[in-house]
Amino acid sequence: MLALLRCLATLGAASAVAERTATNTDVLVYGATPGGVAAAIAACRALGGRGRSASVTIVEPLHRVGGMLAGGMVDDSNAGNTRAYDGIAAELYRRVARHYRASDPATACFKGEPGVVEGVMREWLTQENITLRLGEAIEHLQLKSGGLIASATLTSGLRVTAPQWIDASYEGDLLALAEVPVLFGRESSARWNESLAGQGLCSNAVRNDAVFTPTYETFTVPENATDAAGRLLAGVDGEYSTWDEAAGLLRSDTRVQSYNFRACLRKLSPAPGRAVPIVKPAGYNVGDYELFARHIAALRLHNPNQTISLGSEFVGGNAYTGGKFDTNDGHALGLNPMGMRPTTGRWLHPRNALLCASGS
Numbered sequence: 001m002l003a004l005l006r007c008l009a010t011l012g013a014a015s016a017v018a019e020r021t022a023t024n025t026d027v028l029v030y031g032a033t034p035g036g037v038a039a040a041i042a043a044c045r046a047l048g049g050r051g052r053s054a055s056v057t058i059v060e061p062l063h064r065v066g067g068m069l070a071g072g073m074v075d076d077s078n079a080g081n082t083r084a085y086d087g088i089a090a091e092l093y094r095r096v097a098r099h100y101r102a103s104d105p106a107t108a109c110f111k112g113e114p115g116v117v118e119g120v121m122r123e124w125l126t127q128e129n130i131t132l133r134l135g136e137a138i139e140h141l142q143l144k145s146g147g148l149i150a151s152a153t154l155t156s157g158l159r160v161t162a163p164q165w166i167d168a169s170y171e172g173d174l175l176a177l178a179e180v181p182v183l184f185g186r187e188s189s190a191r192w193n194e195s196l197a198g199q200g201l202c203s204n205a206v207r208n209d210a211v212f213t214p215t216y217e218t219f220t221v222p223e224n225a226t227d228a229a230g231r232l233l234a235g236v237d238g239e240y241s242t243w244d245e246a247a248g249l250l251r252s253d254t255r256v257q258s259y260n261f262r263a264c265l266r267k268l269s270p271a272p273g274r275a276v277p278i279v280k281p282a283g284y285n286v287g288d289y290e291l292f293a294r295h296i297a298a299l300r301l302h303n304p305n306q307t308i309s310l311g312s313e314f315v316g317g318n319a320y321t322g323g324k325f326d327t328n329d330g331h332a333l334g335l336n337p338m339g340m341r342p343t344t345g346r347w348l349h350p351r352n353a354l355l356c357a358s359g360s
Contacts, residue, residue, distance in 0.1 A: 021157060021158060021159060022158070022159045022160075022161070023057075023158060023159075023160055023161075024055070024160070024161050024162065025055045025056065025057040025131070025160060025161075025162045026043075026047055026054055026055045026056060026162065026163065026164065027040070027043040027044075027047070027054075027055075027056045027057070027162060027163075027164040027165075027166065028056075028057050028058075028059060028152065028160055028162040028164070028165050028166070029043070029056065029057070029058045029059070029166045029168050030058075030059050030060075030138060030165070030166065030167050030168060030169055030173065030174040031058075031059075031060060031067070031167070031168035031169035031170070031173070031174075032058050032060035032062075032064070032065040032066065032067065032121075032132065032134070032168075033066075033067030033068070033168050033169065033170060034066060034067050034068070034069045034089075034092075035067075035168045036058055036060070036067070036166070036168030036169075037058070037065065037066065037121050037124075037125065038087075038088040038089065038092075039166045039168055040056050040058050040125065040128075040130050040166075041088055041124070041125070041128050041130070042088060043056050043164070043166070044056045044128045044129070044130055045128070054129075055131070056128075056130045056131065057130070057131040057132075057133060057160065057162070058125070058130060058131070058132050058133065059133045059136055059137070059138065059152075059154065059160075060132070060133070060134050060135075060136070061135070061136065061137035062134065062135070063134045063135045064118060064134070065118050065121050065122050065125070065132065065134070066114075066117055066118045066121045067170070068262070069092075069117050070114050070115075070117040070118035070121060071114055071262060072114050072261070072262025072263060072264050072326045072327075073262050073326065073328075074110070074111050074318035074319070074320055074325075074326050079108070079110050090108060092117075092120070092121070092124075093108035093109055093110055094106065094107065094108055094109075095120045095124060096108075096109040096112035096116060096117060096120050097109035099112070099116055099119075099120055100112075100116075100321055109321060111318075111319065111320050111321045112320070112321060113264065113320050113321060113322050113324055114264050114326075116321075116322075133154070133158075136154045136155050136156050136158070137154065137155050137173075138152045138153070138154060138155075138173070138174065138177055139152075139153050139154060139155050140152075140153055140177065141153075141177050141178055143178065143179075147178065147179065147180075149162075149165050149178055152177075165178075171184075172184075184254050184255075185199075185252065185253040185254040185255045186198055186199050186252055186253055186255075187252050188250060188251045188252040189250035189251075190250075191252070197250065198250030198251050198252060199250065199251055199252065199253045199255075225291075227290070233290050233291045233294075234287065234288040234289070234290065234291065235288075235291050235337070236291065258329075258336040258337065259336070259337075260327075260328070260329050260334070260335035260336045260337070261327070261335065262326045262327060262328060263326065263327045264320065264324055264325075264326055265317075265324060265325055265326070265327060266323060266324045266325075291333065292314070292333055295313075295333050296308055296313075299313065313333075314333060314334045314335070315327050315328070315329075315334060315335060316328040316329060316334070
């Protein structure tokens with residue numbers, strides 16, 4: 001009898017360990033981006049509408065929910081244009097508005113503070129009984145014959161099986177793990193005979209617009225892009241020898257877009273002692289920003305009466321609700337790290353380390 005009890009205890013312990021190292025879900029969504037949150041809620045409601053309880057899990061490598069919408073991006077360009085947004089997106093903006101005590105339940109708020117938007121999303125996911133696994137990435141996949149996904153092993157060691165998988169990452173991380181053929185970057189103009197496709201710069205007709213200022217020579221004239229020893233300045237990759245060559249090729253590439261930190265800042269501290277100073281980072285090298293110095297000099301040469309400031313030439317910003325604003329790029333030189341764009345889609349794991357190391 002004692003031996004039998006020991007055997008049953010061992011089997012029970014093994015079963016408990018198996019439950020901690022393996023789990024099932026109806027739908028696994030990879031990425032707690034806005035698209036991932038929307039996909040998880042839509043899947044949960046669709047399965048629940050069939051008269052059965054749904055199990056939906058979001059796996060997110062970072063410890064935050066909401067991607068860019070909860071990470072510092074403000075965009076009210078669609079405010080009032082109900083043809084541009086509807087469904088779950090409209091519901092999100094109304095939920096954010098309710099947080100700010102909007103009296104009209106139909107009111108939408110596009111300018112929620114990052115922490116508010118994330119909090120609204122977390123509460124919403126809890127209400128929908130969606131499981132969140134934050135700070136975990138998919139380490140590798142187990143594939144069936146034919147390339148279908150059978151299960152995934154997470155960095156925590158947990159093995160998850162699911163009949164349905166959704167890639168809601170920004171760069172197609174799950175697609176790459178599943179060895180699905182994908183195209184990163186841009187197709188050339190010649191592939192589908194599209195005049196605006198491909199990698200290119202502004203043409204002669206528009207090179208003096210708000211993005212590429214009249215100081216475009218700062219980027220393209222060889223002597224303006226090299227130091228005294230003839231080395232290219234930081235941020236210049238030297239892929240093209242002339243501006244016109246870059247503008248005319250319209251060829252394909254395998255790059256993804258540049259990234260920058262969308263910092264949530266307050267113009268004035270609401271109380272003494274609450275302001276956080278912006279300080280010089282460790283390892284700062286003024287030589288890395290020589291291109292900025294030459295750009296400023298070129299601006300002054302072009303328009304001696306122009307007032308040059310951080311906000312006017314290098315940092316954009318949009319106002320949040322709550323007296324804050326977010327920083328953004330949007331100028332010829334700014335917060336996007338020039339020349340540091342990754343050349344492949346498989347670069348987000350561990351994405352924190354790479355993005356921060358590149359300064360993007």
